[in-house]
Amino acid sequence: xxxQAHLPALLLAVxxxxxxxxxxxxxxxxxxxxxxxxxxxTCVFLVAFALWRDVSVNGILVYVMGGEDFALSLPSGxxxxxxxxxxxDAMSAFMALAGxxxxxxGAWFSVSYMDRFSGMSRxxxxxxxxxxxxLGMMVTGDLFNFFVFLxxxxxxxxxxxxxxxxxxxxxxxxxxxxxxxxxxAMLVLIxxxxxxxxxxxxxxxxxxxxxxxxxxxxxxxxxxxxxxxxKCGSFPMYLWIPDAYAEAPASVxxxxxxxxxxxxxxxxxxxxxxxxxxxxxxxxxxAIIILGLISMLVAVSMAVVQHEVKRLMAYHAISQxxxxxxxxxxxxxxxxxxxxxxxxxxxxxxxxxxxxxxxxMYKGLLFLTAGTLFYMTGxxxxxxxxxxxxxxxxxxxxxVIAAAAIAGLPPMNGYTSKLLIYQSSFAVHPFITVVALVxxxxxxxxxxxxxxxxxxxxxxxxxxxxxxxxxxxxxxxxILTVAILLLTFLPGSALxxxxxxxxxxxxxxxxxxxxxxxGAF
Amino acid sequence: xxxxxxxxxxxxxxxxxxxxxxxxxxxMIKIAIGITIIESAVNMLxxxxxxxxxxxxxxxxxxxxxxxxxxxxxQALTLTAIVIALATSAxxxxxxxxxxxxxxxxxxxxxxxxxx
Amino acid sequence: MWEKILTGFGxxxxxxxxxxxxxxxxxxxxxxxxxxxxYKEGTYQDEIYFSGNDVPEDGADISVPADxxxxxxxxxxxxxxxxxxxxxxxxxxxxVGYFILFIAVLTTLIVFx
Numbered sequence: 001x002x003x004q005a006h007l008p009a010l011l012l013a014v015x016x017x018x019x020x021x022x023x024x025x026x027x028x029x030x031x032x033x034x035x036x037x038x039x040x041x042t043c044v045f046l047v048a049f050a051l052w053r054d055v056s057v058n059g060i061l062v063y064v065m066g067g068e069d070f071a072l073s074l075p076s077g078x079x080x081x082x083x084x085x086x087x088x089d090a091m092s093a094f095m096a097l098a099g100x101x102x103x104x105x106g107a108w109f110s111v112s113y114m115d116r117f118s119g120m121s122r123x124x125x126x127x128x129x130x131x132x133x134x135l136g137m138m139v140t141g142d143l144f145n146f147f148v149f150l151x152x153x154x155x156x157x158x159x160x161x162x163x164x165x166x167x168x169x170x171x172x173x174x175x176x177x178x179x180x181x182x183x184x185a186m187l188v189l190i191x192x193x194x195x196x197x198x199x200x201x202x203x204x205x206x207x208x209x210x211x212x213x214x215x216x217x218x219x220x221x222x223x224x225x226x227x228x229x230x231k232c233g234s235f236p237m238y239l240w241i242p243d244a245y246a247e248a249p250a251s252v253x254x255x256x257x258x259x260x261x262x263x264x265x266x267x268x269x270x271x272x273x274x275x276x277x278x279x280x281x282x283x284x285x286x287a288i289i290i291l292g293l294i295s296m297l298v299a300v301s302m303a304v305v306q307h308e309v310k311r312l313m314a315y316h317a318i319s320q321x322x323x324x325x326x327x328x329x330x331x332x333x334x335x336x337x338x339x340x341x342x343x344x345x346x347x348x349x350x351x352x353x354x355x356x357x358x359x360x361m362y363k364g365l366l367f368l369t370a371g372t373l374f375y376m377t378g379x380x381x382x383x384x385x386x387x388x389x390x391x392x393x394x395x396x397x398x399x400v401i402a403a404a405a406i407a408g409l410p411p412m413n414g415y416t417s418k419l420l421i422y423q424s425s426f427a428v429h430p431f432i433t434v435v436a437l438v439x440x441x442x443x444x445x446x447x448x449x450x451x452x453x454x455x456x457x458x459x460x461x462x463x464x465x466x467x468x469x470x471x472x473x474x475x476x477x478x479i480l481t482v483a484i485l486l487l488t489f490l491p492g493s494a495l496x497x498x499x500x501x502x503x504x505x506x507x508x509x510x511x512x513x514x515x516x517x518x519g520a521f
Numbered sequence: 522x523x524x525x526x527x528x529x530x531x532x533x534x535x536x537x538x539x540x541x542x543x544x545x546x547x548x549m550i551k552i553a554i555g556i557t558i559i560e561s562a563v564n565m566l567x568x569x570x571x572x573x574x575x576x577x578x579x580x581x582x583x584x585x586x587x588x589x590x591x592x593x594x595x596q597a598l599t600l601t602a603i604v605i606a607l608a609t610s611a612x613x614x615x616x617x618x619x620x621x622x623x624x625x626x627x628x629x630x631x632x633x634x635x636x637x
Numbered sequence: 638m639w640e641k642i643l644t645g646f647g648x649x650x651x652x653x654x655x656x657x658x659x660x661x662x663x664x665x666x667x668x669x670x671x672x673x674x675x676y677k678e679g680t681y682q683d684e685i686y687f688s689g690n691d692v693p694e695d696g697a698d699i700s701v702p703a704d705x706x707x708x709x710x711x712x713x714x715x716x717x718x719x720x721x722x723x724x725x726x727x728x729x730x731x732x733v734g735y736f737i738l739f740i741a742v743l744t745t746l747i748v749f750x
Contacts, residue, residue, distance in 0.1 A: 155612060168634065175549075179733060197570035237736050347645050457699075636722070
């Protein structure tokens with residue numbers, strides 16, 4: 001039997017096995033559990049990479065769960081797809097690759113970062129469940145299945161944010177996150193219910209083929225947009241992110257970044273592949289663009305004044321999500337206009353999509369370096385740190401690479417994706433480019449502040465006993481650094497092999513529908 | 522007798538009651554109860570969407586040939602959603618217990634150490 | 638390996654930039670190395686200049702804390718930051734309230750425009 005045909009199901013089955021077998025392996029001791037943790041994370045990365053290669057070669061992959069034939073979406077005699085179908089196009093494979101790399105880096109990092117804490121078997125289980133939820137959100141082709149994976153990821157992350165339960169702030173952050181996120185998930189379910197009641201279909205491709213805009217569809221679009229915008233962190237609803245990302249353990253923050261990108265991917269999937277051609281006026285596109293602009297500027301202005309290092313980085317995560325929304329919003333704006341799409345819309349789309357991958361890499365690395373600072377000094381407050389470059393030059397080097405990438409300094413990968421966004425947004429309106437550039441400058445300002453206060457400067461007497469950074473933590477950070485450097489020095493092949501198929505897959509609604517319905521719509 | 526849109530109206534009112542509880546109540550347990558009311562309202566919406574007037578149980582071998590059957594898919598969706606709601610309510614209540622242990626109060630206005 | 642990324646309005650070529658960086662780095666290092674080599678380490682010639690006072694032992698007394706970075710910028714934008722502090726006030730019911738307001742505005746825009 002050709003196991004490569006089952007790669008989509010393997011992508012979901014391997015973390016599930018890892019999650020449920022972790023307490024069993026924990027009975028064999030700490031080392032066995034750590035080996036299991038790292039092995040399964042690496043396997044997930046290998047499966048995601050193989051899946052991406054498969055999709056680049058073979059086009060959209062369709063996998064039917066539990067049918068008579070796993071590739072037959074319209075079983076004999078039926079005109080509608082009736083089972084849960086995983087549909088993986090280039091955009092899903094792209095996101096799954098980004099998610100699996102951050103998951104692997106976080107896993108390597110947590111092995112020694114969390115070694116003083118008890119309950120690690122539950123941490124490993126929850127970590128794999130969070131990875132499963134994220135990957136499920138990215139590969140599924142069914143709306144209710146998307147909701148279920150969204151809830152799996154959310155519940156796992158509530159537990160992981162509150163993991164250090166002796167700290168009151170962590171529990172508070174988890175409570176606030178839980179209240180906002182549950183209401184958002186219920187709104188997603190209402191929207192799914194409305195669409196089901198209208199069309200009797202839950203499959204995303206099938207819905208896209210029969211969608212006709214009416215009052216109910218517009219209300220569903222508004223509810224899905226708002227709920228997914230809350231989960232990914234756009235302007236009025238980002239208020240849970242600084243608390244939750246700051247109080248979670250560092251490897252969990254690294255993974256939570258990609259989980260939020262999965263919700264952003266869900267928003268794009270709804271707007272491009274389900275609603276697609278039915279979006280006749282540009283309200284949704286302008287809403288995405290304006291929310292992106294406001295998130296960018298407000299979040300970075302709040303980030304400059306923070307003195308707690310992980311809260312500062314969480315505000316930057318919100319700001320960079322604004323860049324992605326801006327890029328893809330411009331692409332959505334000119335989706336119906338082929339010449340504008342070819343002139344600047346597709347470039348904006350490529351910039352936004354590339355920024356998703358870049359952001360997962362450098363923001364994950366920044367959170368891991370913040371975790372290293374906490375491990376070395378025992379505090380997250382920048383006022384108490386100084387001169388740490390002598391203690392760990394490797395961490396400082398990796399921090400410089402990640403900070404240069406996020407600030408958009410040439411030649412890093414952040415500069416490449418931001419250049420694509422700047423030049424295409426200038427064609428829409430110059431004010432957008434001005435806002436994006438000011439945000440970039442303020443990002444650079446806040447990271448110069450962090451680098452100078454934490455790493456440079458004279459050595460503090462209180463930090464003489466700073467702990468040495470273990471090697472598995474350096475390996476975790478090194479994985480992300482290698483990914484950033486590969487994207488930096490091979491931008492052309494990254495753009496043409498990684499990003500362009502993904503951007504093309506977003507624009508191609510007919511291909512997405514055709515893979516499910518078999519061309520008979 | 523036609524039912525009209527009455528079930529949807531009830532769902533809407535229940536959702537608004539839950540939302541008002543989340544927005545206005547000061548006791549954290551009442552906020553958790555408000556969220557469970559919202560979840561119950563959404564589950565009820567899913568069930569109501571599947572109802573067909575005069576429909577019967579959607580099990581073919583029990584009822585034989587009937588004119589109309591209630592849709593079974595929303596019932597499956599609702600079962601999943603009920604389980605998810607159960608898990609999150611349990612987690613929320615245990616988090617509230619831990620918050621009470623740390624802060625000594627159940628008033629949500631005093632749980633404000635993280636701001637700015 | 639000479640890949641150019643065309644953006645439709647210009648291009649980005651990483652290797653030209655790295656060559657520029659190498660040239661600039663060469664000049665910087667040449668200027669840095671043209672200082673005096675004849676100083677004695679460990680004496681007063683090696684110490685930082687602290688306006689003529691004694692240099693404190695603990696580095697924590699010399700370094701500028703993170704809270705006072707960009708103080709001019711923060712002082713100018715104090716009204717804006719006061720407004721932002723009220724927006725981020727930490728009450729979860731206000732956060733949910735902003736979310737519900739946003740949903741109302743967005744639904745009105747999408748349904749009626």
